Amino acid sequence: MTTTSRAGRDAVLALLHERIRDVPDHPRPGVVFKDITPLLSDPVAFGGLVDLLADECVRLGATRIVGVEARGFILGAAVAARARVGFVPARKAGKLPGPTLSRGYDLEYGSAVIELKADALDARDRVLVVDDVLATGGTAEAVLDLVRSTGATPAALAVLLELGFLGGRERLGRALAGAELHAVISV
Template identity: 60%
Template structure:
């Protein structure tokens, strides 16, 4: 197994400052006590959004991915342009009941209860190497479930890439066993 130490992509200082400067803290959203990391200002800035897309596309190309999986909902916004830029396919992973046709479902536990995500059958094949992309790695539950879906489809995991990792929620520790040596890259960590 490869080194499991924390990985943060060596993002050029100018790009790092551009990204950090466009992530807004929103206190008490969606509930009291939560500090929400709002990436909407980053997405609204074409220079920042392009820089983010380029860094994530570089990770995608380096990983040898043939497909990019984006996690609902902000992961879609990041993963789709990365797939275009890296010349790969894009496969959405959504909440139950949002995708037509036959789907694979994976449940996972939340702090109080459980939920599930789904992916269309046939979106990934055993020939695919998959990079999972999301905006934020928090507790790691959704990303871990997505990795399970990728493996159940027969595809190989190329890694996980996120814009922002919230260290205090220990999502990396939850995700590492699911990665089985594949890299987890966070562009920013707080």
């Protein structure tokens, strides 16, 4: 586990910007999808991102990472391994075996339900929630609520990319309730 210097952080941020590709009209006309697959396929960019987020995990004293389906799994699992903390998936309804806790939420273009295993977290846990993008905030709000419902404490929500023009940060004001919001890149 390394602590990223300011110069190193700036170099990683520049590289991350270069590796995120805009895909117009996906998944529907008028939407500009932020494609992070070029970032994931570049070991220097991906490793740098994981280092930045692992540094946040350690700084916050987090004991668990909750990764949000699906790209939050990729980021969150790597960060958990680097920071040497446990990983817990937040999955779409019906994907986890055994007893679960669930919350419904609205997306930019629909609605969904997200779940956590009922016994995945407890009151001793400080949780860093990791996802790829903060858009309207519905998914993050549901996951933060689920984390609290287990008795665990959300330490922060960390995202690779915040789409500020969609108002997610404002929506999350109450849902954060003392937890930090850490966006590596904001647009």
